[in-house]
Structure formats: structure tokens, C-alpha cells
Amino acid sequence: MRYLFRPPGTEGASLLGLPWHQPLEEWDPELLITVPQRGISRHVVRFVASQGRVFALKEISEHLARHEYALLGAFEEEGLPSVSVLGICVDRPQGQDAILVTRYLEYSMSYRYLFSRPSARQSVDQLMDTLAVLLVRLHLAGVFWGDCSLSNTLFRLDAGALAAYLVDAETVERHPSLSRGQRHYDLDLARERVGAELLDLQFGELLPHGVDPIEVADSLPPRYASLWDEVTHEEVFQADEQRYRVAERLQRLNDLGFDVGEVELVTSDEGARLRVQTRVSSPGQHRRELFRLTGLEVQENQARRLLNDLRAYRAYLEQKAGAPVSEAAAGASWLTEVYQPVIDTIPPDLVGRLEPAEVFHEVLEHRWFLSEQAGRDVGTTAAARSYVRNVLPSTPAELTTPSVIVNRS
Amino acid sequence: MASIEMKNIVKQYGDGYPAVNDVSLDIADGEFMILVGPSGCGKSTLLRMIVGLEDITSGDMIIGGKRVNDLAPRDRNLSMVFQNYALYPHMTVYENIAFPLRLSKTPDDEVRRRVTEASDVLELKEHLERKPANLSGGQRQRVAMGRAIVRQAEAFLFDEPLSNLDAKLRGQMRTEISRLQRRLGITTVYVTHDQTEAMTLGDRVCVLRKGKIQQVASPRELYEQPVNLFVAGFIGSPPMNFLPATLEGDSLSTPFGPIRLDERRVAAVRGRDLLMVGIRPEYFEDASLVDEAKMPLGSTFRARVDVTEWLGDSQYAYIPYEAPEAITAQLRDLSRELDAEEIRTQAIVSIDATSRIREGREAEFWLDSRKVHVFDPQTGDNLTRDAEAGARLTQMAEEDRVEQVEHAQNSGQTVSGQGTGGGGGGAHGAHRAGAA
Numbered sequence: 100m101r102y103l104f105r106p107p108g109t110e111g112a113s114l115l116g117l118p119w120h121q122p123l124e125e126w127d128p129e130l131l132i133t134v135p136q137r138g139i140s141r142h143v144v145r146f147v148a149s150q151g152r153v154f155a156l157k158e159i160s161e162h163l164a165r166h167e168y169a170l171l172g173a174f175e176e177e178g179l180p181s182v183s184v185l186g187i188c189v190d191r192p193q194g195q196d197a198i199l200v201t202r203y204l205e206y207s208m209s210y211r212y213l214f215s216r217p218s219a220r221q222s223v224d225q226l227m228d229t230l231a232v233l234l235v236r237l238h239l240a241g242v243f244w245g246d247c248s249l250s251n252t253l254f255r256l257d258a259g260a261l262a263a264y265l266v267d268a269e270t271v272e273r274h275p276s277l278s279r280g281q282r283h284y285d286l287d288l289a290r291e292r293v294g295a296e297l298l299d300l301q302f303g304e305l306l307p308h309g310v311d312p313i314e315v316a317d318s319l320p321p322r323y324a325s326l327w328d329e330v331t332h333e334e335v336f337q338a339d340e341q342r343y344r345v346a347e348r349l350q351r352l353n354d355l356g357f358d359v360g361e362v363e364l365v366t367s368d369e370g371a372r373l374r375v376q377t378r379v380s381s382p383g384q385h386r387r388e389l390f391r392l393t394g395l396e397v398q399e400n401q402a403r404r405l406l407n408d409l410r411a412y413r414a415y416l417e418q419k420a421g422a423p424v425s426e427a428a429a430g431a432s433w434l435t436e437v438y439q440p441v442i443d444t445i446p447p448d449l450v451g452r453l454e455p456a457e458v459f460h461e462v463l464e465h466r467w468f469l470s471e472q473a474g475r476d477v478g479t480t481a482a483a484r485s486y487v488r489n490v491l492p493s494t495p496a497e498l499t500t501p502s503v504i505v506n507r508s
Numbered sequence: 509m510a511s512i513e514m515k516n517i518v519k520q521y522g523d524g525y526p527a528v529n530d531v532s533l534d535i536a537d538g539e540f541m542i543l544v545g546p547s548g549c550g551k552s553t554l555l556r557m558i559v560g561l562e563d564i565t566s567g568d569m570i571i572g573g574k575r576v577n578d579l580a581p582r583d584r585n586l587s588m589v590f591q592n593y594a595l596y597p598h599m600t601v602y603e604n605i606a607f608p609l610r611l612s613k614t615p616d617d618e619v620r621r622r623v624t625e626a627s628d629v630l631e632l633k634e635h636l637e638r639k640p641a642n643l644s645g646g647q648r649q650r651v652a653m654g655r656a657i658v659r660q661a662e663a664f665l666f667d668e669p670l671s672n673l674d675a676k677l678r679g680q681m682r683t684e685i686s687r688l689q690r691r692l693g694i695t696t697v698y699v700t701h702d703q704t705e706a707m708t709l710g711d712r713v714c715v716l717r718k719g720k721i722q723q724v725a726s727p728r729e730l731y732e733q734p735v736n737l738f739v740a741g742f743i744g745s746p747p748m749n750f751l752p753a754t755l756e757g758d759s760l761s762t763p764f765g766p767i768r769l770d771e772r773r774v775a776a777v778r779g780r781d782l783l784m785v786g787i788r789p790e791y792f793e794d795a796s797l798v799d800e801a802k803m804p805l806g807s808t809f810r811a812r813v814d815v816t817e818w819l820g821d822s823q824y825a826y827i828p829y830e831a832p833e834a835i836t837a838q839l840r841d842l843s844r845e846l847d848a849e850e851i852r853t854q855a856i857v858s859i860d861a862t863s864r865i866r867e868g869r870e871a872e873f874w875l876d877s878r879k880v881h882v883f884d885p886q887t888g889d890n891l892t893r894d895a896e897a898g899a900r901l902t903q904m905a906e907e908d909r910v911e912q913v914e915h916a917q918n919s920g921q922t923v924s925g926q927g928t929g930g931g932g933g934g935a936h937g938a939h940r941a942g943a944a
Contacts, residue, residue, distance in 0.1 A: 298607055302603065
């Protein structure tokens with residue numbers, strides 16, 4: 100047998116002891132962990148834990164495994180939202196298929212869960228918008244998915260919004276850029292698959308009343324089209340409008356979840372022509388900033404939220420001290436005095452239901468809500484206590500991320 | 509259903525490389541056309557241009573008499589069949605086939621009619637009310653085909669559909685696809701790199717090399733009357749043997765002794781210093797096992813056998829030979845292009861399974877000189893190709909096809925909506941049948 104894995108190699112090495120020579124279906128259940136709320140898969144997929152981390156193992160032909168391994172590796176380097184690949188095992192005995200190993204996307208949810216929640220109706224819109232963002236981002240990067248579906252996408256909460264990740268790259272083709280035909284075809288496939296998946300939920304009585312599978316599926320192409328247009332269209336305007344029009348456009352793209360790589364402005368007597376080149380990677384400005392100040396690794400919207408709280412805290416420190424406080428000092432202090440105490444209020448049995456940064460975001464929301472009711476600021480500590488007592492317990496237990504369950508036992 | 513005509517199709521990428529170079533090809537209504545060739549030959553690019561995934565640099569793509577160069581994939585009403593597919597666990601087999609129609613809001617009775625007809629053709633009728641969980645591998649693939657059928661597309665397109673299946677399912681699916689195509693009589697374009705798949709499935713096979721068509725013909729014509737060295741070497745397994753030869757009188761002088769040519773072939777090859785003679789493995793035999801009556805139709809020679817390979821029903825002997833550099837260089841290029849292992853200068857000859865010829869010994873062989881072809885080693889052209897004989901073979905294949913389609917239709921095995929060319933088809937578009 101042959102193993103190929105990407106650094107850090109310690110994770111790969113820790114998995115070497117598993118019975119790779121056996122078909123996945125025959126692995127001892129003791130070695131596996133159960134992950135609830137999965138989508139539909141054509142292949143045998145199993146989950147294992149090692150050193151507190153969870154990995155997904157998928158049995159597929161060697162050719163596909165190598166293809167997917169290379170693609171997912173490239174996606175990660177480019178910052179495209181996809182699951183992270185660890186490695187592959189090939190040349191297994193008796194001509195068995197290869198196994199592709201990916202890192203489990205912690206705190207992720209499948210569409211099956213999202214649609215079976217009580218608040219599903221509100222999230223349908225959000226979900227389709229998120230899927231459109233993912234597809235536009237991939238298409239900008241020259242990625243023809245060939246199998247865009249809800250089953251092949253995972254969702255994570257990001258400060259109340261959803262972020263979508265590509266999970267399955269078996270059918271992906273990489274091109275320098277996509278033709279219009281390729282984009283439309285990919286979108287047609289996505290529309291059809293989303294429709295079929297929702298119809299399936301409806302047949303299984305898992306779709307809330309009032310959600311029409313066909314209507315939802317049909318809403319994907321227009322969402323995609325308007326987003327694609329927003330992101331790629333060329334604008335022409337009068338020279339005197341230049342300054343605010345450029346700023347407006349960049350702001351609009353940021354709001355849609357895209358970073359701008361390069362702006363090209365060509366002026367002539369008729370006016371100015373603006374072309375923006377959108378970065379394909381997920382935006383990361385706030386994420387990097389927060390990481391620099393606190394060492395916390397969170398998603399972009401969460402980072403924006405946390406940074407706002409950190410800045411407010413710094414202003415408070417400065418006011419109290421009557422002197423400037425450095426960013427670094429404020430960051431360190433905020434982490435130990437504000438952030439960590441909130442996370443520490445989560446009782447052990449509720450840990451893992453939401454990502455810690457998402458809990459912090461929800462506590463801030465909850466604080467706003469309580470403060471409005473009380474007519475005064477109730478403070479973060481009181482809000483956190485109330486939140487873990489009254490709100491967090493209603494999050495379903497099956498949402499608990501597998502690595503937390505693993506580390507518990 | 510529709511014919512597909514390609515007129516001087518060119519696909520040039522940004523770097524100027526022509527992936528498809530001036531391809532003209534007519535695919536008849538109801539025909540099963542295979543596009544085959546080694547990787548990089550342009551077969552997939554051509555298929556993508558039919559579907560609408562690749563822009564066409566120049567030339568005309570005409571489907572059902574209509575130029576579609578500028579149409580979006582879904583407006584071409586073609587069906588890419590099961591490159592990957594998903595079965596939805598809560599839906600019955602019926603709904604798993606019907607959902608593309610549900611999504612296009614087709615009325616219930618029309619859905620019922622089409623699904624029933626498709627399930628008859630696919631022999632899935634017994635399973636319609638079941639959940640898909642317990643279907644066999646082959647039945648699952650048929651559900652995916654059912655989705656393609658109910659759309660009533662103008663044509664079915666397959667892009668290496670079997671490359672990820674295991675050998676057993678691959679064989680099974682090859683049969684299914686071929687049977688289904690006959691029953692439906694639907695125009696089908698099928699891309700593969702596997703010459704065995706090409707030979708067993710197609711009415712006609714289009715062999716491509718570096719973006720250019722080499723030959724379009726029935727499998728038998730390709731096999732018996734190849735147009736050049738490339739086609740001759742690509743089609744057939746084990747491959748055709750190529751030996752160096754020079755013309756002396758009315759015979760070719762070869763490492764396996766003189767091979768007599770008839771007048772037509774002598775005239776065709778005269779005037780060249782060095783030639784290459786192509787002999788298929790089965791044109792050889794252990795001389796001791798050849799009928800008296802057959803003997804004079806060929807020549808005999810003695811050679812030392814390097815290796816024999818006994819397969820129960822057949823046997824192969826490997827005979828090394830000497831060749832000048834001009835020939836070995838040409839053969840090296842050919843094998844590189846065909847992604848084959850380095851061709852050693854040895855012939856693979858088929859001998860009867862009962863033959864006692866053994867490795868390391870010298871033995872007498874017979875070769876059927878009637879069927880050898882002679883190639884120009886410089887250009888690769890087949891100098892002795894009999895175009896008329898080839899055309900007759902392809903004509904025969906066409907007659908067989910018409911007869912088979914008629915038979916399938918008379919025995920009531922077809923789907924009625926398919927025959928009328930877009931009637932009620934609507935804008936179902938070019939979809940792959942299924943999801944993952």
C-alpha cells in the first residue's frame with residue numbers, strides 16, 4: 100500500500116495504524132465515530148478520530164482519489180472554500196479502491212439539518228444565496244464543479260450568516276477560465292440537483308411546509324446571475340463621478356463577500372470605464388487582523404464582530420487609564436478578560452454545539468436584546484450567563500461537532 | 509431525435525493550439541457514433557462543443573438542421589448520460605426517474621406516460637414503487653438512463669461513462685447502453701479512449717489524432733482497411749505487427765521471409781526503397797496445423813519463439829525480429845503516441861491453442877498474405893488500402909443498424925415520444941441524467 104499525505108505529517112502518521120488493507124465497510128465499529136446529519140453519497144464514507152481530530156474517509160477509484168487530492172490541495176492554497184484534504188491511500192490489496200482522507204469541517208452542518216430546523220423557512224433564502232456565492236467564487240477561479248448540489252456542500256454559521264464549503268471535488272475540472280456555456284451548464288446541474296434533493300426531503304417529510312422545492316431550485320439561477328453580474332460587470336460613468344463610484348463599487352463587492360484584487364480604470368473623453376478583478380479567495384482581512392491580535396482563528400464575519408468588540412474594549416481601557424493603550428496590549432487583555440470568560444461559561448455538556456466564536460457573537464446579540472428590554476446595558480457577563488441558561492440549550496444536541504464528542508470520551 | 513452535422517469545426521485555445529482542427533463529421537439521425545483516440549486527440553473537446561460547454565472558434569455545429577453555435581447548453585436539448593448520478597433515498601424509483609419532469613412542471617399524466625414507457629424499455633417496471641436502496645449496480649445505472657429518456661432529448665451524449673466502473677459492471681453497462689440505443693433508436697455520441705469499447709459499441713467510429721479526423725468508418729472497416737499506420741496500430745488488441753520490407757519482384761522481402769503480393773498491391777507500393785508491412789496477429793498460424801488447401805494462400809517461414817502465452821482458448825507466440833533504425837524510430841513514435849508500452853521489435857502472433865510450439869525453439873509458421881497491408885514508413889499512409897472493400901463493410905454495418913432499429917421498433921420496445929423530433933420536448937436542456 101502507498102500513502103500520500105500533506106504536511107503537517109503528524110496527522111497522517113497518526114492514522115497509519117488503521118486497517119487500510121480492509122474494505123471500509125468491514126472496519127471495526129470501535130475504530131469509527133458516528134457523524135449525524137450527513138448528505139447523500141455514492142461512495143462508502145466513514146469517520147475516524149485521531150489525537151482529538153476527526154477525519155472523513157471515502158473509498159473511490161485511484162484515478163478519482165488522486166484527482167481530488169490534487170484539486171483540494173490547490174483549493175486550500177488558493178483560499179477557496181473547500182474541505183481540507185489530508186491524503187490518500189492507494190495500492191490497497193485485492194485491487195481495492197483508494198481511500199481519500201479529508202479533515203472533518205468542524206461545526207459544519209448539512210442541508211438536511213438546515214432544512215429540518217424550525218427556522219428553516221427563513222434560512223432557505225440565506226442558503227440559496229450562500230450557494231450562489233460559492234458557485235460564483237468557484238467559477239471566477241475557473242472551477243467547473245460538475246456536481247454542485249446541497250449534498251456536496253457543507254455550511255457553517257458565520258456570525259449569524261452562512262458560509263458554504265465545497266466538499267466533493269470528484270467531478271471538478273480546472274480551466275484557466277470558464278466559458279459561458281460551462282458556467283450555465285454547471286448552474287443547470289446545480290438547479291436540478293438542489294431541486295431533486297429538496298423533493299427527496301419532501302418525500303421523506305423532512306421539509307417544512309411552505310417550502311416549495313421547485314421554487315427554491317428555480318431561484319438559484321437568478322441569484323447566481325445577478326451576483327455574477329455584480330461581480331464582473333464593467334461600469335462606465337462620467338469622470339467627475341469617479342471617486343465615489345469606485346468606492347461605491349468596492350464597498351458593494353465587500354458587502355457581497357468578495358475582496359477586490361485589482362481595479363482597472365480607463366478614462367477617455369466619454370468618461371471612465373471601471374473594471375474590477377475580484378479575488379477568488381474568501382475575504383480574510385478581518386480574520387488575519389484578529390489572528391494577529393489574539394491568535395484566534397475564526398471566520399470572516401465572526402472576526403469582524405469580535406474586532407468591533409475588541410475596539411470598543413480598547414477605547415474603554417484607554418478611557419479608564421486616561422492614556423493610550425497599544426493594540427497588542429488591548430488584544431491580549433480582551434482575550435483573557437472578555438472573550439475567554441464568556442467561552443468558559445459554557446457548561447461542559449453544551450460545549451461543541453456552536454463554534455466558540457459563534458457563541459460569542461450570539462452572546463453579543465443576546466446582550467443587545469436584554470439591554471433593550473432592560474433599558475440599560477446589562478453587560479457581557481450577565482448576558483453570557485443568561486444565554487447559556489436560556490438560549491444555547493435549545494440548540495440541538497446532534498449539532499455537537501464530532502471532535503468535541505471524541506475528546507469528551 | 510436529430511442528426512448532428514459538424515462543418516469545418518475548429519477549437520483554438522488562447523495559446524493558439526488547435527485542440528480540434530477542421531473537423532467535418534455527419535452523424536445520422538439514430539446513429540451510434542464513437543469518438544475515439546489517445547489522450548489529447550480532441551475527442552472530449554469535440555463532445556463539449558456539441559453540448560455547448562466549449563465555444564467554437566470557427567465552423568458550424570448543426571443539430572437537427574439548426575445551427576446551435578450560439579445556443580446555451582440547455583437550449584440544445586441534449587442529454588449527457590450518467591457521468592455521475594445520485595439516487596434519492598426517500599423517493600421511489602418512479603420519482604427518481606420522474607423528477608426532471610417534476611422540476612419542469614410537466615403535467616402528471618404526461619409524467620406517468622413517459623416514466624412508464626421508459627421503465628418498460630429499461631425493464632424497471634417491477635421496481636417502480638420501491639425505494640432505490642436495494643437496487644443492483646446495473647439497475648441503478650438504468651435509473652440514471654431513465655432520467656435521460658424521459659427528457660426526450662435530441663441525442664444522448666456519453667463522455668467516458670464507464671471509466672470509473674469496475675470491470676464486471678463495465679461489461680454489463682456496455683451491453684445495456686448498446687441495447688438501449690437500439691431500442692430507442694436515438695442519436696448517440698460516445699467518447700472513449702478504449703478501442704475495445706469503440707469497436708463493440710459503435711455503428712461508426714471516428715478515430716481522432718491531434719485534433720484531426722483520421723478515419724470515420726464501421727469497426728470492421730477500421731480493422732480491415734485502416735487508412736494509415738496510426739489507425740492500424742490503434743485499432744486491434746493485441747496490436748497489428750509492423751515489419752520492415754522491401755519490394756523484390758512481386759514479393760515483399762521481410763524478416764519473416766518473402767510475402768507475395770497481388771498485382772494491385774504491387775502496383776500500389778512500387779517505387780519506394782523501404783516499406784512497412786502490417787500483419788494482424790491472427791493472420792499467422794502454426795504451419796503444422798494449417799489445412800493443405802489453405803497453405804498456398806500464404807507463405808511459411810521459420811523463426812525462433814521467444815515467449816508463448818497460453819490462454820486456454822487461444823495462444824500467442826512472441827517472435828523477435830531485426831529492423832533498421834528508420835522503422836524502429838517510427839514504431840517508437842507510434843507507441844508513444846498511443847500511450848502504449850515501448851514497442852519492442854517482436855511480432856505477436858496468434859496460434860491455435862493446441863499448438864505445441866514452445867518457447868526458445870525454432871518453429872515453422874504460416875502467414876496469410878492476402879490480408880497484409882503495406883504502409884509508407886515516412887507518411888504512415890496505407891498504400892494497399894482497398895477503399896471500395898472498406899466502403900462495402902461500412903455499408904453492411906449501416907444496413908444492420910437499420911434492420912436492428914426496425915426490429916426493435918416493430919417489437920414495440922421503443923418510447924413513442926422519441927421518434928417525433930422535439931415534439932413536447934420543451935426546454936429540458938442538456939443535462940446529465942442525475943445528481944451525485
